[in-house]
Amino acid sequence: MPPAKQPTLDDAEAPKKKRGLGGKLLTIVVIVLVVLAIGAGVVVWLLLQKKNDLAGDGTESVQEPAAAQVSMEKPPTFVALDPFVVNLQPESGERYLQVIMAMRVADEKTAQGLSAFMPEIRHRINLRLTGKLPSEISTPPGQEQLAGEIAADVNAVLGSPAERGPTAIVHSVLFNSFIIQ
Structure with missing residues (x-):
């Protein structure tokens, strides 16, 4: 019996190259077909949407999102306050709060009129901030609650019929910086 031919390195690589090239080509073809199918689907969907929009009788009421309904003809008016640095109620040692805030007000006339009330505001x-525990205001919900309380306090000083919201003099309080140390 003749001795079996020992496979060489060249013999082992040749079939792999053919399989690898064919496998890569097949993978590329499949990916291209999938991308084309997705693209065709998107085009068909867009055309159907456009056709449905044009086929409407025009009496449909389209609700725009609330953010899109904001009129930029009258931009919002903000009043920036000087920074506050206060001691917080003790939980475990001395804790301080440094906060920079702004108030959104009804209009420019209101913003200018606030300066007369600024010492009381x-x-x-200050009273509201120093009465807080660090744990009460260290979370976003706690900070939102604090902002609402401050807005209600300022509206009370100004004699606003509403405590907060779009009908109040001060619509909202916004924290630009909020650091508890």
């Missing part, structure tokens, strides 16, 4: 805000 700052006093009320």
